[in-house]
Amino acid sequence: MRRAWIRFDWLIATLLFAHPARAGEGQDEARLSPWDQGNARPFVAARIDVGPTYGKTLVALGYGKPHWMWAGVEAFPILTSDFEALYAGARASLPFFDVAFGWRQNRSFTHGPLTPSTHYSSSDVDASSGARSRYLAWELEVSGLAPVLHGFAVFAVNVDKVLDAPPGTFLYEESTRVVISPPWVISTRLGWVYSFGESGTLKAGAVGELVVVPGRPSNVVRVGPAFVYTLTEHLELLGFLAVAVKSPDDLGLVLGAFGTGGLRYKWATGEQRPAFP
Numbered sequence: 721m722r723r724a725w726i727r728f729d730w731l732i733a734t735l736l737f738a739h740p741a742r743a744g745e746g747q748d749e750a751r752l753s754p755w756d757q758g759n760a761r762p763f764v765a766a767r768i769d770v771g772p773t774y775g776k777t778l779v780a781l782g783y784g785k786p787h788w789m790w791a792g793v794e795a796f797p798i799l800t801s802d803f804e805a806l807y808a809g810a811r812a813s814l815p816f817f818d819v820a821f822g823w824r825q826n827r828s829f830t831h832g833p834l835t836p837s838t839h840y841s842s843s844d845v846d847a848s849s850g851a852r853s854r855y856l857a858w859e860l861e862v863s864g865l866a867p868v869l870h871g872f873a874v875f876a877v878n879v880d881k882v883l884d885a886p887p888g889t890f891l892y893e894e895s896t897r898v899v900i901s902p903p904w905v906i907s908t909r910l911g912w913v914y915s916f917g918e919s920g921t922l923k924a925g926a927v928g929e930l931v932v933v934p935g936r937p938s939n940v941v942r943v944g945p946a947f948v949y950t951l952t953e954h955l956e957l958l959g960f961l962a963v964a965v966k967s968p969d970d971l972g973l974v975l976g977a978f979g980t981g982g983l984r985y986k987w988a989t990g991e992q993r994p995a996f997p
Contacts, residue, residue, distance in 0.1 A: 763988050765988035767985070774799065775799050776798050780811070781793055807859075816866065827852065831894070836890050840899050845971065853891060857881060858880070863875065871912055871915050872913055872915065874927070882900070885902035906931070922949050924946070925945070927960060941964070942977065944962035954987065958981070959981035961979030964977055
């Protein structure tokens with residue numbers, strides 16, 4: 721999917737926090753995550769995501785155990801085949817709960833403001849004329865997970881408000897991948913993944929999303945598979961695809977669904993283990 725982008729970003733990341741004890745280790749040596757070791761400290765951390773049609777480099781400054789339990793500020797640029805964005809905000813992260821708030825400046829390469837309508841096709845969105853969309857939005861995100869059976873239930877809620885959309889227009893919001901009547905769009909996600917093997921390095925299951933779009937004839941429902949595979953303490957392979965099963969529009973697989981597949985690399989200062997590779 722050439723226009724794909726991640727909105728399960730931290731929801732999927734929380735799946736990487738849960739690892740059963742390794743074979744032969746005592747209970748006191750069980751590791752919940754490759755990043756749960758060491759002492760709380762000031763740190764600089766980075767996370768790099770790379771896929772066929774996107775790239776993202778996150779930099780965080782905070783205090784705690786990076787990628788595990790910490791509080792601080794973060795910023796990242798996003799570049800895909802269809803849009804670019806810059807995000808900056810604050811985050812408080814616990815092992816099974818996460819809260820973030822920030823601002824995102826978004827510029828579309830291919831889509832512009834839309835004349836209000838009750839229904840859009842993919843050709844309507846692609847044929848939008850005039851200036852390309854450029855807008856500022858604030859985002860509130862709450863996510864977490866809980867052990868369920870031999871796996872994990874995950875949830876995430878994103879509340880986005882577009883601050884400067886052109887008056888009297890609708891907008892194809894690149895991040896949530898739906899047509900909205902500005903300013904509000906709310907995404908709620910719920911999923912479950914099975915943890916394979918004693919190491920729990922592979923987790924796979926399904927996710928569902930309800931996107932609430934005030935001012936449109938109906939909301940959007942999407943479902944699909946997701947997986948995370950931990951290659952090393954620093955490197956993971958992840959992917960998901962959520963397809964619309966209910967929508968006021970007919971945007972097809974390219975515009976109406978969202979998903980990704982790629983590699984994620986993590987790094988932080990003060991690591992208490994050998995550096996990768």
